[in-house]
Amino acid sequence: xxxxxxxxxxxxxxxxxxxxxxxxxxxxxxxxxxxxxxxxxxxxxxxxxxxxxxxxxxxxxxxxxxxxxxxxxxxxxxxxxxxxxxxxxxxxxxxxxxxxxxxxxxxxxxxxxxxxxxxxxxxxxxxxxxxxxxxxxxxxxxxxxxxxxxxxxxxxxxxxxxxxxxxxxxxxxxxxxxxxxxxxxxxxxxxxxxxxxxxxxxxxxxxxxxxxxxxxxxxxxxxxxxxxxxxxxxxxxxxxxxxxxxxxxxxxxxxxxxxxxxxxxxxxxxxxxxxxxxxxxxxxxxxxxxxxxxxxxxxxxxxxxxxxxxxxxxxxxxxxxxxxxxxxxxxxxxxxxxxxxxxxxxxxxxxxxxxxxxxxxxxxxxxxxxxxxxxxxxxxxxxxxxxxxxxxxxxxxxxxxxxxxxxxxxxxxxxxxxxxxxxxxxxxxxxxxxxxxxxxxxxxxxxxxxxxxxxxxxxxxxxxxxxxxxxxxxxxxxxxxxxxxxxxxxxxxxxxxxxxxxxxxxxxxxxxxxxxxxxxxxxxxxxxxxxxxxxxxxxxxxxxxxxxxxxxxxxxxxxxxxxxxxxxxx
Amino acid sequence: xxxxxxxxxxxxxxxxxxxxxxxxxxxxxxxxxxxxxxxxxxxxxxxxxxxxxxxxxxxxxxxxxxxxxxxxxxxxxxxxxxxxxxxxxxxxxxxxxxxxxxxxxxxxxxxxxxxxxxxxxxxxxxxxxxxxxxxxxxxxxxxxxxxxxxxxxxxxxxxxxxxxxxxxxxxxxxx
Numbered sequence: 001x002x003x004x005x006x007x008x009x010x011x012x013x014x015x016x017x018x019x020x021x022x023x024x025x026x027x028x029x030x031x032x033x034x035x036x037x038x039x040x041x042x043x044x045x046x047x048x049x050x051x052x053x054x055x056x057x058x059x060x061x062x063x064x065x066x067x068x069x070x071x072x073x074x075x076x077x078x079x080x081x082x083x084x085x086x087x088x089x090x091x092x093x094x095x096x097x098x099x100x101x102x103x104x105x106x107x108x109x110x111x112x113x114x115x116x117x118x119x120x121x122x123x124x125x126x127x128x129x130x131x132x133x134x135x136x137x138x139x140x141x142x143x144x145x146x147x148x149x150x151x152x153x154x155x156x157x158x159x160x161x162x163x164x165x166x167x168x169x170x171x172x173x174x175x176x177x178x179x180x181x182x183x184x185x186x187x188x189x190x191x192x193x194x195x196x197x198x199x200x201x202x203x204x205x206x207x208x209x210x211x212x213x214x215x216x217x218x219x220x221x222x223x224x225x226x227x228x229x230x231x232x233x234x235x236x237x238x239x240x241x242x243x244x245x246x247x248x249x250x251x252x253x254x255x256x257x258x259x260x261x262x263x264x265x266x267x268x269x270x271x272x273x274x275x276x277x278x279x280x281x282x283x284x285x286x287x288x289x290x291x292x293x294x295x296x297x298x299x300x301x302x303x304x305x306x307x308x309x310x311x312x313x314x315x316x317x318x319x320x321x322x323x324x325x326x327x328x329x330x331x332x333x334x335x336x337x338x339x340x341x342x343x344x345x346x347x348x349x350x351x352x353x354x355x356x357x358x359x360x361x362x363x364x365x366x367x368x369x370x371x372x373x374x375x376x377x378x379x380x381x382x383x384x385x386x387x388x389x390x391x392x393x394x395x396x397x398x399x400x401x402x403x404x405x406x407x408x409x410x411x412x413x414x415x416x417x418x419x420x421x422x423x424x425x426x427x428x429x430x431x432x433x434x435x436x437x438x439x440x441x442x443x444x445x446x447x448x449x450x451x452x453x454x455x456x457x458x459x460x461x462x463x464x465x466x467x468x469x470x471x472x473x474x475x476x477x478x479x480x481x482x483x484x485x486x487x488x489x490x491x492x493x494x495x496x497x498x499x500x501x502x503x504x505x506x507x508x509x510x511x512x513x514x515x516x517x518x519x520x521x522x523x524x525x526x527x528x529x530x531x532x533x534x535x536x537x538x539x540x541x542x543x544x545x546x547x548x549x550x551x552x553x554x555x556x557x558x559x560x561x562x563x564x565x566x567x568x569x570x
Numbered sequence: 571x572x573x574x575x576x577x578x579x580x581x582x583x584x585x586x587x588x589x590x591x592x593x594x595x596x597x598x599x600x601x602x603x604x605x606x607x608x609x610x611x612x613x614x615x616x617x618x619x620x621x622x623x624x625x626x627x628x629x630x631x632x633x634x635x636x637x638x639x640x641x642x643x644x645x646x647x648x649x650x651x652x653x654x655x656x657x658x659x660x661x662x663x664x665x666x667x668x669x670x671x672x673x674x675x676x677x678x679x680x681x682x683x684x685x686x687x688x689x690x691x692x693x694x695x696x697x698x699x700x701x702x703x704x705x706x707x708x709x710x711x712x713x714x715x716x717x718x719x720x721x722x723x724x725x726x727x728x729x730x731x732x733x734x735x736x737x738x739x740x741x742x743x744x745x
Contacts, residue, residue, distance in 0.1 A: 006586050058731075060720065060723070060729075060731065061723060061729065062719055062720045063720050064726055065645060066645070066646060066649060066650055067646075067714065067715075069646070070650070071649040071650055072649065072650055072651065072652065073615075073649070177624075184707050187736060188737060188738030189738055190738030190739055191738060191739035193738070195737070195740075231734075233732045233733070233734045234732075234733045234734055234735060234736055235731065235732055237735070277582050281646060357739075358742075359741060359742055360739050360740065360741060360742060361740060361741075361742050362736065362737060362738055362740065363735065363736070363737040363740045364730075364733040364734070364735035364736040364737060365736055366736035366738075397742075403713060406624065406625055406687055406690055406691050406694065407624065407625070407626075407627055407683075407687050407708075408627060408629060409628060410625065410626060411626050411627065411633075414626070414717060415715065415726055416718070417727075419742055441590050500727070
């Protein structure tokens with residue numbers, strides 16, 4: 001680097017650097033640039049500009065030559081990605097390919113990655129439930145992991161802050177264990193979902209069926225129009241990228257917003273190698289980047305660094321940031337970096353049928369579903385397993401065509417839509433307990449095609465998860481049966497950890513620097529100008545889809561970082 | 571107001587439709603997998619087209635043959651199925667033609683509608699597991715290709731790309 005002159009170094013110096021442009025990085029970038037900081041956003045993948053780079057978004061079903069089915073060649077070459085429900089002909093260009101981004105599975109782990117500007121915010125399920133105080137209190141009450149250094153009250157105003165901007169549809173349900181937020185009008189529950197809601201509330205005093213809270217604009221506010229986003233049109237093709245900006249993504253929202261401030265520089269094709277630690281200043285001075293095209297190493301400098309590379313990749317960057325002060329990874333005096341990784345247990349489903357409401361059906365499409373907030377072990381320990389599960393719930397009127405026969409009779413059958421029973425279904429979203437034995441680490445010899453050490457992943461289910469699966473199956477089957485649903489069936493899909501795409505932890509928050517990496521402001525205990533606000537920071541997982549919480553943590557941490565920076569405390 | 575919004579949406583969709591061609595990084599996923607050459611010979615392909623047309627024939631609306639479903643079936647089997655299924659497509663199509671020549675003294679494409687239906691329905695109801703497996707694959711793909719064809723989705727099932735609504739409880743339309 002000696003050849004770079006002072007001007008060049010100056011040109012590569014910013015007020016802040018954000019590593020990653022996904023759902024949390026987009027928020028870090030928006031908040032930093034709005035506060036006037038010249039911010040460099042580094043993204044390892046290519047640029048994806050809103051609308052312009054959504055090549056399949058307006059394609060009709062018949063324009064997909066395999067009608068959304070994967071070719072054998074693609075399925076065989078990408079077994080990990082192909083196990084994701086969202087990996088299909090219309091969306092597969094937003095997934096990292098297995099063979100281009102290898103990692104080592106000490107135990108089976110489906111690591112699903114979106115390497116482009118916007119990251120996985122183009123592909124997410126858009127469910128945005130707040131955590132409650134009971135979720136934050138979990139580890140302390142139940143004696144696992146470490147105590148969260150923050151509680152619901154710390155995050156509540158930041159939930160509101162991000163909800164208003166992102167646009168969240170939901171109903172104010174007034175449920176203690178699932179706080180209400182800043183909601184746009186809710187989607188409808190359909191007849192059978194409403195019926196189930198009534199049945200459940202009659203049978204159980206502490207169980208609720210609600211419409212999911214989701215990042216869809218059901219009634220645009222000025223702040224959404226200002227972003228150039230419009231009302232959700234219920235196409236339910238979100239994973240292609242939405243030309244209306246109807247759902248929240250970095251691409252439709254935070255990244256162009258940050259760009260509009262004039263304070264953001266976006267650099268795609270920038271694989272972050274490590275964070276540079278300055279021994280003299282005792283803080284980070286910048287980052288080293290491998291240019292994905294030229295494979296050359298370039299340094300960028302800033303006083304504030306936000307690490308938002310996605311949960312496991314943020315671990316990788318920290319682990320790879322070694323210096324004489326931090327030989328085991330940046331901020332890793334505790335030796336716990338990469339450990340206590342957890343995820344969500346999505347293994348079990350329950351299905352059934354309902355023979356009522358046969359004169360009724362639904363009309364249009366809904367990019368959302370029903371939701372059953374956690375009811376197990378909320379106020380006290382009451383089962384033989386720790387924590388609990390939330391569940392998705394949905395009902396659909398079955399339609400079919402008579403496919404019997406050949407010739408004109410078959411054709412007539414295909415032209416007539418017939419109505420069957422309603423089908424009902426649920427899937428679990430279980431909290432898993434972070435453990436030291438569930439970890440990620442860098443391989444000592446093997447490198448990926450960018451020259452980065454390969455990630456070793458060792459994450460598995462445990463006995464608590466098995467008990468929770470059993471309980472979910474029993475409880476939801478009982479709820480279905482009591483509601484009069486027929487053919488109630490349970491299923492264990494045995495999916496690998498990671499397939500839930502809710503991997504969390506490794507650089508957890510905590511009160512004690514001896515047992516955690518980050519403090520209550522998502523700031524490395526031992527390197528005060530580095531903040532980690534993606535899934536890596538999570539002390540425990542609770543049951544909610546995590547993205548909303550990452551957004552709120554990011555906005556909160558930026559607010560703190562900028563205040564501290566102005567007070568010369570970083 | 572409502573009308574204006576609809577017009578706006580429509581023109582937005584049209585404007586964006588203009589960029590439907592896939593850039594290289596998107597179509598690159600498919601390029602090598604796209605059928606280069608075909609699974610079936612020209613004669614077999616003609617026979618397959620006649621098979622799908624027999625399964626879903628032209629009436630007052632187009633049949634599967636005219637809608638290009640034969641090529642769709644072949645493409646799907648070539649790109650998405652294993653070698654065993656691919657072999658069964660070729661042998662199954664030839665077998666049908668041979669049956670037609672043996673029983674009616676003419677190739678399947680020249681056989682009458684009744685004769686063609688007779689051959690296919692005997693296979694469907696018959697006891698030859700291999701031929702049945704072949705035929706079930708072809709019939710399912712024919713139905714898929716037909717039901718997802720532009721003609722059927724536009725004129726018969728009235729596919730809505732942009733519903734812009736969800737009503738959770740409406741009466742079932744009778745008839």
